[in-house]
Amino acid sequence: MDTGGSGRTGGGTVALAVTEGMLHFELSVAHEVFGFAPVDVTVPWYEVSVCGTEAVRVGRFRLEPDEGLDRLPYADLVIVPGWADVDVAPPADLIDAVRAAHEAxxxxxxxxxxAFVLAAAGLLDGRRATTHWAHTDVLAARHPAVEVDPDVLYVDNGTVLTSAGKAAALDLCLHLVRLDHGSSVANSVARRLVVPPHRAGGQAQFVAAPVPDRDDHPLSALLPWIVDRLDRPLTVEDLARQARMSSRHLGRHFRTATGTSPLQWLLTQRIRRAQELLETTDRSVEAIAEATGMGTAATLRRHFNRAIGVPPDSYRRTFRHTARPAFRGGDAGRSS
Structure with a gap:
């Protein structure tokens, strides 16, 4: 399982790299996620700075950076939002600073x-990457060494990550919080922003939790009902009966709303619950198997390993946080 490459927990310093013509939505998303800790979270939060060479216009707003681009190599995480005109080459100083940050x-x-900045810096060569679907062909043609995937929300290559547009940018930011602090904290951020806590990025370890976005959707009442009963044995017939429709009709609605079958969606929610319990409690694997409706530890281990890529015990060791370690660049020699 890819845990983000660094093995770090906690957030550290985040540099938002800005330039003229930057898309304000993506920049705002990153600042909202990393710049403000949820009120119910007690872990030390990220230290965010906006970095650029000069004041820039972001959409209709004028933005004065906190630091210069030379600050990027001292950050633990560098976020590069997109900009409106991909036909314009990224500024050379931005490319150099991003490359230097990665090398550091x-x-x-x-x-x-x-993603066009990361590609121009050579960070995506030989790697899988994505960007907004409207520009994937351009990215692939301009940078043939990049394996461009137009069908995913985001791609995590460890120390290099890319997302598609708009909402997918939020998905990637929440994914990064989850890697740093675990799913419970990421869910708190999602609750503050009133968004689903986790959508699949495309890799097996990212577990989807799609929710219909209309109150009158046929599944809008059923999905919360299921999540409240994950410790119970549930069949398709049980779900269809609760939804007052046939099993076949239920399957069609599930496929349309979630892209998967009722039982696969149910299994996904059981695994999500298992992840949260592994991160936030000392319960045994046997107890978690019972609490998530898996029945036995062997069943939980089989499904968990298949979906996440590691056994439950290994996952717990990776994501269970008791203290925030020192960040890269946390020593005094890197602070200026």
């Missing part, structure tokens, strides 16, 4: 068309 050990993540 920072994670570098692009949102939307920010």
């Amino acid at each position: 050990g920072a994670r570098v993540a692009s949102l939307c068309t920010g």
Whole structure:
């Protein structure tokens, strides 16, 4: 399982790299996620700075950076939002700063068309990457060494991450919080922003939790009902009876709303619950198997390993946080 490459927990310093013509939505998303800790979270939060060479216009707003681009190599995480005109080459100083940050050990993540900066810096050569669907062909043609995947929300290559546009930028930011602090904290951020806590990025370890976005959707009442009963044995017939429709009709609605079958969606929710319990409690694997409706530890281990890529015990060791370790760049020699 890819845990983000660095093995770090906690957030550290985050640098938002800005330039003229930057897309304001993606920049705002990153600042909202990393710049403000949820009120119910007690872990030390990220230290965010906006970095650029000069005041820039972001959409209709004028933005004065906190730091210069030379600050990027001192950050633990560098976020590169997209900008409106991909036909314009990224500024050379931005490309150089992003490359230097990566070489210094920072994670570098692009949102939307920010992938063009990472590609120009050579960070995506030989790697899988994505960007907004409207620009994937351009990215592939301009940078043939990049394996462009137009069908995913985001791609995590460890220290290099890319996302598709708009909402997918939020998905990637929440994914990064989850890697740093675990799913419970990421869920708190999602609750503050009133968004689903987790959508699949495309890799097996990212567990989807799609929710219909209309109150009158046929599944809008059923899905919360299921999540409240994950410790119970549930069949398709049970779900269809609760939804007052046939099993076949239920399957069609599930496929349309979630992209998967009722039983696969149910299994996904059981695994999500298991992840949260592994991160936040000392319960045994046997107890978690019972609490998530898996029945036995053997069944939980089989499904968990297949979906997440590691056994439950290994997952717990990776994501269970008791203290925030020192960040890369946390020593005094890196603070200026």
